[in-house]
Amino acid sequence: MGRILAVDDELDMLTLLKMIIESYTEHRVEVTNNPLEAVEMVGQGGYDLVLTDLKMPGMDGIEVLERVKKMDEDALVMVITAYGSLESAEEAMAKGAFDFITKPFRKEQILLGIDKAMRWREMVRQNREMKRRLEGASE
Amino acid sequence: MRKAVRLEAPTGLLERYRQYKRLLGANSAILTILADLQTKKSEGFLFDMAYVRAAVQRLGEEVAILVQSLISLSDGRFVDLETARQEIAARLERELAPPEITPGPLALPLEEVGSGQFFGGKAEKLGELTRRGFAVPPGFGASAYAQKLFFETSGLETFIREAISRTDIRDLESLRLAGQAIRDRLLATPLPPELSRTLGEHTARLGADRVAVRSSGLQEDGLVSFAGQFESVLNVPPHQVEERYKEVLASQFTPRALYYCHTSGFSYQELAMGVLVMTMVESRFAGVMYTADPRTGEEAVIVNAVFGLGTAAVGGDATPDVFRVEDGLLVLRRPGDKTRLHLCAAEGGVVERQAAEGEAIPSPDDAAVLELAALGQAVAAHFGVPQDIAWAISPQGRLLLLQARPLHVVRKEKGDYRPPRVKGAAILVENGVIASRGAAAGPVFVHLGQALESIPPGAVLVIQRAAPEYGLVAGRVAAVVSEGGSATTHLATVLREAEVPALFGVKDAARLLPAGEMVTVDAYYGNIYRGRQEELLKPPPGDAIVRQSRAYQALERVLRHITPLNLLDPRGKNFHPHYCRTYHDITRFAHEKAMTELFQVSQATRDGEGARQLKSELPLEILVVDLGGGLVPEAAYQAVITPADLASRPMLAYWRGMSAVGWKGPRPLDLAGFMSVVMGAASDTNPMDRLQEHNYAIIAGDYLNFSSRLGYHFTTVDAYFGAPEESYITLTFYGGGADLTRRIRRVQFMARVLAHLEFRVELKGDSLTVRLDRCDLNILEERLEILGRLIMACKQLDVTMDRDSLVDLYYQEFLSSGYNLNL
Numbered sequence: 001m002g003r004i005l006a007v008d009d010e011l012d013m014l015t016l017l018k019m020i021i022e023s024y025t026e027h028r029v030e031v032t033n034n035p036l037e038a039v040e041m042v043g044q045g046g047y048d049l050v051l052t053d054l055k056m057p058g059m060d061g062i063e064v065l066e067r068v069k070k071m072d073e074d075a076l077v078m079v080i081t082a083y084g085s086l087e088s089a090e091e092a093m094a095k096g097a098f099d100f101i102t103k104p105f106r107k108e109q110i111l112l113g114i115d116k117a118m119r120w121r122e123m124v125r126q127n128r129e130m131k132r133r134l135e136g137a138s139e
Numbered sequence: 140m141r142k143a144v145r146l147e148a149p150t151g152l153l154e155r156y157r158q159y160k161r162l163l164g165a166n167s168a169i170l171t172i173l174a175d176l177q178t179k180k181s182e183g184f185l186f187d188m189a190y191v192r193a194a195v196q197r198l199g200e201e202v203a204i205l206v207q208s209l210i211s212l213s214d215g216r217f218v219d220l221e222t223a224r225q226e227i228a229a230r231l232e233r234e235l236a237p238p239e240i241t242p243g244p245l246a247l248p249l250e251e252v253g254s255g256q257f258f259g260g261k262a263e264k265l266g267e268l269t270r271r272g273f274a275v276p277p278g279f280g281a282s283a284y285a286q287k288l289f290f291e292t293s294g295l296e297t298f299i300r301e302a303i304s305r306t307d308i309r310d311l312e313s314l315r316l317a318g319q320a321i322r323d324r325l326l327a328t329p330l331p332p333e334l335s336r337t338l339g340e341h342t343a344r345l346g347a348d349r350v351a352v353r354s355s356g357l358q359e360d361g362l363v364s365f366a367g368q369f370e371s372v373l374n375v376p377p378h379q380v381e382e383r384y385k386e387v388l389a390s391q392f393t394p395r396a397l398y399y400c401h402t403s404g405f406s407y408q409e410l411a412m413g414v415l416v417m418t419m420v421e422s423r424f425a426g427v428m429y430t431a432d433p434r435t436g437e438e439a440v441i442v443n444a445v446f447g448l449g450t451a452a453v454g455g456d457a458t459p460d461v462f463r464v465e466d467g468l469l470v471l472r473r474p475g476d477k478t479r480l481h482l483c484a485a486e487g488g489v490v491e492r493q494a495a496e497g498e499a500i501p502s503p504d505d506a507a508v509l510e511l512a513a514l515g516q517a518v519a520a521h522f523g524v525p526q527d528i529a530w531a532i533s534p535q536g537r538l539l540l541l542q543a544r545p546l547h548v549v550r551k552e553k554g555d556y557r558p559p560r561v562k563g564a565a566i567l568v569e570n571g572v573i574a575s576r577g578a579a580a581g582p583v584f585v586h587l588g589q590a591l592e593s594i595p596p597g598a599v600l601v602i603q604r605a606a607p608e609y610g611l612v613a614g615r616v617a618a619v620v621s622e623g624g625s626a627t628t629h630l631a632t633v634l635r636e637a638e639v640p641a642l643f644g645v646k647d648a649a650r651l652l653p654a655g656e657m658v659t660v661d662a663y664y665g666n667i668y669r670g671r672q673e674e675l676l677k678p679p680p681g682d683a684i685v686r687q688s689r690a691y692q693a694l695e696r697v698l699r700h701i702t703p704l705n706l707l708d709p710r711g712k713n714f715h716p717h718y719c720r721t722y723h724d725i726t727r728f729a730h731e732k733a734m735t736e737l738f739q740v741s742q743a744t745r746d747g748e749g750a751r752q753l754k755s756e757l758p759l760e761i762l763v764v765d766l767g768g769g770l771v772p773e774a775a776y777q778a779v780i781t782p783a784d785l786a787s788r789p790m791l792a793y794w795r796g797m798s799a800v801g802w803k804g805p806r807p808l809d810l811a812g813f814m815s816v817v818m819g820a821a822s823d824t825n826p827m828d829r830l831q832e833h834n835y836a837i838i839a840g841d842y843l844n845f846s847s848r849l850g851y852h853f854t855t856v857d858a859y860f861g862a863p864e865e866s867y868i869t870l871t872f873y874g875g876g877a878d879l880t881r882r883i884r885r886v887q888f889m890a891r892v893l894a895h896l897e898f899r900v901e902l903k904g905d906s907l908t909v910r911l912d913r914c915d916l917n918i919l920e921e922r923l924e925i926l927g928r929l930i931m932a933c934k935q936l937d938v939t940m941d942r943d944s945l946v947d948l949y950y951q952e953f954l955s956s957g958y959n960l961n962l
Contacts, residue, residue, distance in 0.1 A: 009402055012690045013187040019684045020185065023547050026434065034398040036311045057402035058308035082189075104179050104186035107685070 002027040002048035002118050007038040007064060008080065009056040013103070017051065020107050021114065035059040039067045042075070049098075049117050050077045051110075054088050062092055069096050074124065076117045080105075148749045148764050148837075152740060155212050156766045156839060159737045162208035163865045165201045166730045170627040170864070172198045173702055173723065177635040180694050181576060188690045192235060195697055199228055202722050209729040212736045217729075219716035224725055227700050234696045238357075240411055245285040245337045248344075249278045249417070257283040259355030259413030264543050271521060273514075275540050276531075278350075278417030279341040283357055285334050286388055286411050292331045298324055299392075303400050314394035322389040330381060342380045342416065349374050349419035349483065352383040354390065356412040373448065374419050374483040387414050420539055421483045422531035424503045425449030426459055429546050430515045431525035436548040440464040440512035446500045448481040448489060449529060449541070457481075460502045464512035469505050503532065511538060518543050547684070561672045567651050567658060568667035571642030574605075574624065574631035578675040579640045580659040581617035583652045588894075599658055601648050603897060604913040605630040607727060610707045613637040618660035620648045620667065623914045628864055629704060629727055636702045642667065734867065738857045741837045741844035752779045753836070757798060759847070761834045768840025789843035789858035789868075790836060792920045796927020800959055847930075851876035852937070854930055858923055860916055867912035868898075868923050872930075873905055877937040884940035885933060891950045892929055896922050925958050932960040 004027050006017045014031040021029045027048075032038050035056050042050060050068055054061035065077045079092040079100045089100040098120065099113050176194055179186055206224045209217050240257050252258045252266030262280035269275045290296045302321050307313040330338070342350065353371040370390035372383040391412060426444040431437065443452060443459040451457040457479050463471035477500040484490040494500055503511070511530060518540065519526045529542035584598035591611055594600055600616040602609060605624025610633035613619075619634055624643040634641045640662035645651075652658060652667065659672040668675075685691050699721075706714050706724045709731050719725045750762035751774075763769070763780060765787075774784035782798070785791050834847040846855045852874040860866050872889065875882040882905035889907055890900045898909040911922055932953065939945070953960055 008187075009399070010187040010189050011399065012688055013185070016185045016187070016685065016688050016690075019547055019687075023684055032395060034308075034311070034314070034395050036309065037394060037398075040311060058398070104184040104190050106182065106184055108183075110185065 002121070003046055004029045004049045004051060004114070005038060005041055005047045006031045006051045007033075007035055007056070007061070008051075008053035009033050009035075010053070013053070013080075017110070020110065024107070024111055025114065027114065027118070035061070035064045038064055042068050043071060048076065048121055049114065050075065051114075052077060052079055054079050054081045054085065054092065062088065062095065065092055065095055065097055076121055078113055078117060148766050152749075152764065152837070153766055155737060155740045156842070158208040158212045159733055160861075162205055162212065162729060162733045163859075163861060165205035165208065166726055167627070167862055167865065168201045169198060169205065169722065169726045170629070170632065172201065173632050174627050174635075176694065176698060177632065177702060180691070180698065181635065181638075183685055185685060185688075186690050186694070188235075188693060191690050191694050191697065195231055195235065195701075198701065198722060199231070202228075202725055205726060205729045209733055209736070212733055212740070217716060217732060220719065220725060220729065223716050223719040224722075227720070227722055227725070230700050231697055234700070235693060240283050240287050243282055243284050245288065245334055246279050246281045246341050248341070249275065249280060249415075252280045257357060257411075257413060259283065259357050259415070260544070261353065261355035261542055262413050262415045263355075265415070265417075265540070268518065268521075268540055268543060273518065273521075273540055274538060276418040276420050277345055277347070278415060279345070280355060281334075281338065281384065281414040281416070283411040283413050285337075285414075289328075289330055289334055289388075293328045295325060295328055303397055306397060306401055308398055308401050311394060314397045318392040318394055318397055321392045325389045325392075326382075326385050328385075330385070335381060338381055338384060338416075342377050345377075345416070345418055347377070347418035349376060349421070349487070350380060351375065351415075351417050351419050352380060352387055353415045353417070354387050354412050355415045356391075373450065373489050374421075374487055376487045379487065380416060384414055384416075388412065417541075419483070420531040420533055420541070422448060423501075423534050423536075424507070425529075425531040425541075426452055428511060428515045428528050428530060429525065430519035430528070431546060431548055433525075433527075433546055433548050438465070439470075440515050442508055442511055442515075444503050444508075445475070446477055446480055446502070448483065449531065450489060451477070451479060451481040451491075462503075462508045462512075464509060467509065467513075469508055472505075472508075474502060507532060507536070507538075514538055514540070545687075561659075561661065561666075561668055561675060564659075564672055565669040566666055567669055568620070568642070568645050568648065569665065571620070571662075571665045571667070572625060572644035573641075573662045573665055574621070574626045574628070574643040575619075575634040575639055575641040576662050577618075577638060577640035578659060578661050578663060578672075579617040580657060580671040580676060583654050583656050583658055584616075585649045585652070585654050587649075599652070599660055601652050603649065605643055606913065607633070607704065608708055610634075610704050613639050618642075618662070620645050620652065620660060622646060622648045625864060628913065629723070632702055632723060633704045633707075636698075636704075730865075734857075734859075734869070738844065738855070738869070741846075741857070750835070751777065753782070754779055755782050755798070759834055761836055761847075764835070764837045766837065766839040766842065769838030769842075785838070787838035787840055787843055788860045788920065789841070789923055790838045790845070792923040793843060793845060793856060793858070793927040796924040796929075796958075797931050798927075799924075800928045800931035851935075852882075852933075856923075856926065856930070858919070860919060863916060864913060866914075866916060866919055867910060868919055868926065869910045870898075870908065870926060870930075872907045875905060875937040876935060877940070879905060881937045881940040884943065884946050885937040888936075888940075888946045888949045888953075889929060889933060891946065892953055893926075895950075895954065896925060898922070928958045929953070936960070 004021060006014055006029055008014050011033055014033060018029040018031050021027055032041060036059055052061040052064045061079050068075045068077055076098045079089060079097045081089045081100055081102050092100055098117050101109055101113055172194060202224055206220050209220060243256055249266050250269040252262045254263045258280040265275050299321055302317045306317045351373045352375050370387045372386060375383045424444050424446060426449050428440055428442040430440055432439045432441060442462040445452045445457050445459045452459045457477045458475035460475045461473040462469060478494045480492045480494060481489050482492055515528050518528060525546040525548060526543050527546040528540060531539045531541055533539060581597045581599040583601055584594055585601045594612050596615045597617050599618045599620060601620045603622045605621040605628040607629035609630055613633050614637060616639060619639060619641040621643045622645055631641065640660050642660060642662055642665060657670055659668045659675055661675050701722045703721050704723045704727060705718060705720055706727050719728055750764050753761040753763050769787035770780065770784050771786045774780050782794055785794060837844040841860045843858045852872060855871045858868040875885060886902060886905055886907040890902050893909045894900045898911045901908045949960060
């Protein structure tokens with residue numbers, strides 16, 4: 001069970017994301033419509049994945065991504081783009097986003113994306129654990 | 140004397156042609172947006188209000204272009220269509236506007252609170268339960284209108300607006316400070332006397348020592364980002380209700396809410412809330428229960444309970460006891476850690492008490508748990524979906540409901556609904572284009588021009604072209620299979636609207652699907668199977684989550700003004716701007732009329748302006764007006780052109796047909812034929828004028844309007860070769876040199892040939908109108924070439940038609956000779 005933070009200035013989208021993800025997976029979703037608050041929340045730690053919209057007033061999703069990555073290089077961020085803004089999605093990928101999804105999307109697209117991200121996270125965790133054990137053994 | 144020849148097409152005509160093209164562009168954009176909206180609605184997509192608003196706006200812009208183009212094309216004749224458009228646009232705008240809080244009661248006893256009165260979801264649900272006889276503590280609701288009145292009459296409204304506009308959305312601290320300033324101001328502002336009096340009266344009527352004051356937001360369930368943040372104040376002495384009411388109102392001005400108001404441009408009133416005041420239950424036990432297992436959806440009631448007030452569990456101060464009830468039996472009892480208790484304080488409010496070492500904290504007994512579970516199931520049965528319920532047990536042992544809302548259950552299936560693929564059944568058709576998703580079974584009915592009324596109910600209708608007229612039977616047929624057409628046709632839109640499964644682009648469907656045979660149309664995968672395939676026919680489970688969303692409901696509302704098609708039959712009495720109720724109606728009307736308008740405009744252009752002479756082997760005087768792209772570039776300055784200069788795709792096709800048959804000179808006449816011509820000519824007012832009339836071809840790269848008089852009859856061919864959905868060929872043919880009977884025999888012959896070639900044919904006396912549309916461009920091109928052959932072959936043919944049997948003879952001859960008449 002993972003902890004996901006969803007960031008979107010559209011309240012409907014936040015509602016849907018929370019309800020869909022919590023209904024179809026065992027992950028818990030916290031939401032905020034304010035990207036600044038999102039960065040603050042990530043700063044407090046504990047999220048396995050951040051889902052962020054790209055186009056938001058005040059601070060766009062690229063900046064959220066950059067700030068999150070600055071705090072935690074390994075943080076997983078999936079960006080949600082509006083239809084027809086593929087360039088920003090490409091920019092996000094270049095800046096370290098794990099994946100992107102274009103609005104409107106089918107629920108299975110977001111669920112698959114989350115599944116992929118969570119599996120990746122688990123692999124990285126196991127990898128680290130193994131490395132730690134190996135290092136411990138060699139000392 | 141002939142007028143001087145200018146090489147530019149007349150500006151009027153050129154402009155109309157441009158308007159026509161503009162209209163076609165808008166038509167195609169509209170149908171694409173329509174298909175997209177319907178897909179997003181029916182196929183489980185997640186979208187937000189921004190998507191719905193943007194799509195409706197784009198659609199509105201295209202419809203405006205479409206209507207303006209038709210009005211320009213018709214010299215203002217269809218100005219009524221603009222009125223219809225404005226009415227629909229206004230209706231759409233109203234559907235998308237946030238609900239405006241209208242004046243109503245400031246407060247009502249809980250049992251009188253119903254939906255649609257702006258009391259908020261929590262109060263409305265409890266009001267409903269109270270009326271149904273469920274045990275709910277007595278209480279009353281204060282409406283969102285009460286808040287509006289408070290803010291507007293006290294100057295708070297202006298203060299809040301200004302505070303919001305001064306915030307810096309890039310600075311969280313500024314949002315927090317603005318929120319604090321608003322809350323401070325709100326708490327310091329007295330309620331309007333009317334509201335203060337109303338709250339006082341309702342509180343007094345409750346007669347309770349203590350009450351609970353809780354938020355009941357209009358959007359609380361929908362706007363999860365704010366839910367749970369609103370204040371609830373427990374154990375309030377009656378004289379403090381007014382102050383606590385204001386505290387609950389103040390709790391809505393969080394940084395998130397202010398950011399939302401600032402950035403969305405919405406008024407904070409969209410977040411306005413009702414407030415619920417209920418008799419305080421100083422509960423012995425309290426907690427929540429789910430009437431289904433939220434992690435699996437299994438049938439079970441799960442009860443969480445704490446000793447004292449339920450806030451201990453909500454705030455995470457205590458781990459509640461957990462009980463699981465299945466089929467009326469307690470199957471699980473897991474005691475919690477309840478060392479911290481929440482209790483009512485004597486002076487009001489809630490106190491937390493740490494349990495003493497070794498103190499036994501009671502739990503509800505089995506009988507109480509089973510009774511609770513039965514109560515929960517009764518509530519769930521009443522609302523029809525699993526519920527998430529807050530409950531309390533009074534010191535006297537009475538069970539009470541404090542809140543009920545739909546429970547979100549984890550679904551096992553992650554994927555979008557698709558039935559299993561059918562195995563082992565005979566596949567009659569594969570890879571059809573899915574025009575409307577779903578599956579249905581029925582006996583095949585192949586429509587070959589019979590009256591639409593003859594199509595039996597429940598049939599799988601097989602058609603050659605996806606003509607909009609078939610929309611008339613959408614309510615009657617099980618499924619539709621069309622040999623032509625795509626998902627963006629009018630018909631596809633209508634079928635999706637009516638939820639009739641449909642496969643289009645199924646080549647040879649009429650041959651592959653035996654009439655009368657039971658088949659199953661699988662418009663999930665694009666196949667058609669022999670017999671009924673029950674697995675496919677099960678109804679798909681709906682996605683309740685998406686359907687609950689505000690954006691989905693808004694889309695559903697706006698689509699009612701967009702997709703239904705009422706103007707199905709161009710010959711129907713209601714085919715008039717006055718009857719256009721939806722954007723789809725407008726689109727259908729404009730598209731149909733535009734073709735007629737362009738045709739008429741082309742017909743009216745007969746003064747030779749901008750015309751060039753087409754010299755060929757055919758002894759015909761043909762003047763050509765090019766609207767753009769109809770001639771090769773080298774011919775731009777030539778007043779006289781040859782067939783080699785033609786670049787118009789429809790003109791080239793027609794010309795190939797005409798020149799293939801060639802000019803045969805006058806037909807041999809029998810005596811009766813000779814007399815027939817003499818009589819016909821005698822009734823003609825000015826035969827010499829007619830013979831000197833020119834043949835006109837108005838062309839563009841994709842357009843042809845060719846009017847000719849070959850002999851005595853009159854022919855106009857109008858063809859447009861653009862996108863397949865917009866392309867067509869029409870022919871109008873009438874008159875002749877012979878008597879009426881022979882002329883009628885000639886058009887009968889032509890009608891048979893053209894019907895064989897899948898044209899829609901209308902015959903009236905000696906006048907023939909035909910049309911072919913919605914098919915592949917290569918097919919249109921081939922048919923237009925054959926039409927050219929037919930027109931040439933029919934030249935003066937009427938005079939020879941002295942008996943009925945010739946109709947069939949010529950028909951057979953024309954087809955067997957490779958489209959010629961070797962007479």
